[in-house]
Amino acid sequence: MHxxxxxxxxxxxKTEGHADLEVKVRSGKVxxxxxxxxxxxxxxxxxxxxxxxxxxxxxxSRICGTCSIAHLTCxxxxxxxxxxxxxxxxxxxxxxxxxxxxxxxxxxLHLYFFCLPDIFKVDSVFEFDKSKDQIVKQAFAVKxxxxxxxxxxxGRAVHATYERIGSFSHIPSGEETxxxxxxLKSVREHVLELIKIFNDCDFAFNRNTTFVALITKDYSFLxxxxxxxxxxxxxxxxxWDHLSRVVIPYSQAVGFTFKGDEFMVGALARxxxxxxxxxxxxxxxxxxxxxVFPSNNIYHNNLAQAIEILHCIDHSIQLLEExxxxxxxxxxxxxxxxxxxxxxxxxxxxxxxxxELDKAGKVKFANxxxxxxxxxxxxxxxxxxxxxxxxDMTKHDIHHxxxxxxxxxxxCMSCASHFLRIKWNRSFV
Amino acid sequence: xxxxxxxxxxxxxxxxxxDSTMVFIELMNDKxxxxxxxxxxxxxxxxxxxxxxxxxxxxxxxxxxxNKKEEETVKKIxxxxxxxxxxxxxxxxxxxxxxxxxxxxxxxEEIQFILDRFDHREKVSQLSEIVKVDDFISGCPMDExxxxxxxxxxxxxxxxxxx
Numbered sequence: 001m002h003x004x005x006x007x008x009x010x011x012x013x014k015t016e017g018h019a020d021l022e023v024k025v026r027s028g029k030v031x032x033x034x035x036x037x038x039x040x041x042x043x044x045x046x047x048x049x050x051x052x053x054x055x056x057x058x059x060x061s062r063i064c065g066t067c068s069i070a071h072l073t074c075x076x077x078x079x080x081x082x083x084x085x086x087x088x089x090x091x092x093x094x095x096x097x098x099x100x101x102x103x104x105x106x107x108x109l110h111l112y113f114f115c116l117p118d119i120f121k122v123d124s125v126f127e128f129d130k131s132k133d134q135i136v137k138q139a140f141a142v143k144x145x146x147x148x149x150x151x152x153x154x155g156r157a158v159h160a161t162y163e164r165i166g167s168f169s170h171i172p173s174g175e176e177t178x179x180x181x182x183x184l185k186s187v188r189e190h191v192l193e194l195i196k197i198f199n200d201c202d203f204a205f206n207r208n209t210t211f212v213a214l215i216t217k218d219y220s221f222l223x224x225x226x227x228x229x230x231x232x233x234x235x236x237x238x239x240w241d242h243l244s245r246v247v248i249p250y251s252q253a254v255g256f257t258f259k260g261d262e263f264m265v266g267a268l269a270r271x272x273x274x275x276x277x278x279x280x281x282x283x284x285x286x287x288x289x290x291x292v293f294p295s296n297n298i299y300h301n302n303l304a305q306a307i308e309i310l311h312c313i314d315h316s317i318q319l320l321e322e323x324x325x326x327x328x329x330x331x332x333x334x335x336x337x338x339x340x341x342x343x344x345x346x347x348x349x350x351x352x353x354x355x356e357l358d359k360a361g362k363v364k365f366a367n368x369x370x371x372x373x374x375x376x377x378x379x380x381x382x383x384x385x386x387x388x389x390x391x392d393m394t395k396h397d398i399h400h401x402x403x404x405x406x407x408x409x410x411x412c413m414s415c416a417s418h419f420l421r422i423k424w425n426r427s428f429v
Numbered sequence: 430x431x432x433x434x435x436x437x438x439x440x441x442x443x444x445x446x447x448d449s450t451m452v453f454i455e456l457m458n459d460k461x462x463x464x465x466x467x468x469x470x471x472x473x474x475x476x477x478x479x480x481x482x483x484x485x486x487x488x489x490x491x492x493x494x495x496n497k498k499e500e501e502t503v504k505k506i507x508x509x510x511x512x513x514x515x516x517x518x519x520x521x522x523x524x525x526x527x528x529x530x531x532x533x534x535x536x537x538e539e540i541q542f543i544l545d546r547f548d549h550r551e552k553v554s555q556l557s558e559i560v561k562v563d564d565f566i567s568g569c570p571m572d573e574x575x576x577x578x579x580x581x582x583x584x585x586x587x588x589x590x591x592x
Contacts, residue, residue, distance in 0.1 A: 040443075040444040040495040040496055040499070040547070040549070041540075041543055041547075042444065042525070042526050042528065042529075043528060043529050043532070043540055044528075046529075046532060046536050046539065046540060047525075047528040047529070047532075049536075059525070062446050062448070062525050062569065063446060064446050064447075065445075065446040065447040065448030065449070065450065065451045065570065066447065066451050068446070068448065105455070109454065113454075113476055114476075123477060123478045123479050124473075124476050124477040124478065124479075125476060126465065126470055126476070126477065133462075136461065140457065140458040140459075140461060141458075143455070143458055144455075144458040144459075147455050147458065157451075157455060158448045158451050158452055158455075158570045159448060159569060159570060249546070252543065252547055403478075
């Protein structure tokens, strides 16, 4: 039992990047926990000012490599709302498919390569023995299917090129969609196996919190109302009335509270609040696994991600089979002064882009609210709550357990991996 | 398939969006089992917990350098590798991670407290302003065909051959 100790974790790496953790334990009690997001700021909020709206979505796509399509799409929505542009029905369908491709790829990377090594008790995918070759092949097949869906629909999986204000510059051909449908169908069984693995995993850490998500009619991540597990229903335009910025002096990312309380966004929040709108095939085949929701177990975030992959596959197949995509003229787009708010569900939770444009169509003011920043306060409190439960473990295992808790949130692609470097500086009483 | 020895590589990331890391991992969809035989991923924090940055054949470095700690680390990487390859736009040119370099006075004043608090450098720099860079694979994200072609070239240079 470590009665007193200081844990200084340097470079938890990035938030899609770097973070550090400092923990102080005295007489068996946690005195202080500091989760410091140390990813160096690139100041997009300031740099986007005075940019013309046409270049804004591609520019802010560069906020994040792994979920760039989420930033791109959210920014498109903000610009369109500001200018009063209504995207065509086909554009909305193609956006859903682009988002689904990103979700499949992003969730699959997190689950197969960051979380499975914990379950298989190895350091990394590179240490999987021959007996795991099959699941590694499945992992790349699932990830590849998401990657290819984004490439065909949006041009690239990272910093996609086809999406533009109100329309797409390229429309997938019938031949391309047939290949996609075949590929998506071929990986569906692999995803059912993945769901079972995360359902059977016995990792657990429960703590009550408020869950917040954009509630969509078809679990498509793109439109709807913001809702919380304590009954709040908020229109997208009113988002700022309920979110409060919390400056965390030791962190390069601000934290947020929702109606004054810590909260969680992401797959677990979506599954707790909106699972009834999953695709009917997903609901049928994941019926047994959906029984655990609603859940406060942070590790069920990973089960929720696996179920979301299945939904993205099922709904994509349906959309691709039922629709023939045709070239269409882009809507007229004209500079206009105003304010627009884009709200979508990114892989890690609700993402907000707010833009104010001047008469010439240049950005006067911007506000971006990122999912990992919203989860920051809850993550820190979870770490504080889990430490007393693990103080009798070895330092190696404490280290590992703290990593697992943070990783369960999938805070971002690179920092969700094995990133803790602990400097131990303990005193035993 | 056996190889006589493996190319010892590190994959590092500094200030950027890590888009090229993403592209690199997506290339594994087709290349993983081949690379497992040819490459020793000695440092790859995105995928590994136990990492070693010493005695590398090649360090692939993504991102620009924005604070003093990053500057020290990239110099240490340089000392520990035979070849350093800049990956993606931020590493090769500094942009877009270096956008604060061209902020006007009032915007600069707005962000100054963060620069001070987190020990940022006066300006954000591309890698070649800090260390010797042996090769550049540009793009935002990097061009995957160029990367694959260069990797083949490096494997030949270091005498890594299929046995």
